[in-house]
Amino acid sequence: MLLLRVYALVKSPAPLTEPTPEPEPVDWFDDYFTVEPIDADTIAIGEPRYEQQNYNYLILGSERAILFDSGPGVRDIHPVVEALTPLPITAVPSHFHYDHIGNHARFDRIAVVDLPYLRERAGGGALRPTEAEHLGFAEGIAVPDLAVSEWWAPGREIDLGGRTLTVLHTPGHTPESISLLDRERGMLFTGDYLYPGPLFAFIPGADLNDYLETADHLLEVVPPGTLLLGAHREHPPGAPRLGVEDLQALQEALELLREGQLEGEGFYLKSYPINSKLRLLAEEGWPE
């Protein structure tokens, strides 16, 4: 998610907002990060004072840990994850926007979705997101080089030791977006494809056809009752949680929009209602 400030040529990170009330089981790690156990081996690391309210997820197996997104890099997330696990950590971006890869360069291991055009660009070395993939110019944040140590093909199962994550390619918000599915525990980490609040389908790389295809795909592979954990929240307290019924609502809204039967509010950028937790921001109409 990116705020409309992107288009206002603001060149420095926004000042931090006031600390939010975060009742149990959320703990403040310091004056910036929050830590919230989703279960014993899954920890949401929140940045509620950053105006986009990012949530990153530390996903623990017995052998290795995954950090899914690392925030905008306004603060160093490394001390937080080090305090939470002694396991080797691989940082994985849900997508390349600056508010998700801001701390990736601080990690030795980085895994990126294996899409041919990305692998080609990396050419065996570091991968540098393009300005349009990163969008950090909005807050004066430079594009980092990602020293990719693992390429994760869509559909691949990642063994963390006693815990398996399936890599799902979920374009819509951006072409390189992924989600991670833990089928056994009933968790889906959705990045910016889906979170409570306004979904950004109007930015460079966003595509409504992709959004709908991904919704169809996810509804086929994600078991009923799965907890959906997104990368931004709209309101306190705690991590942004949704359910499969919200994914269903998104799919239905996208189908209505495609058929010209969903009315949006706004002049150029339309806000299309999905349900009480979700709305879609997109240009008017359905793309060719």
Ligand SMILES: [Zn+2]
């Ligand atoms: Zn985002």
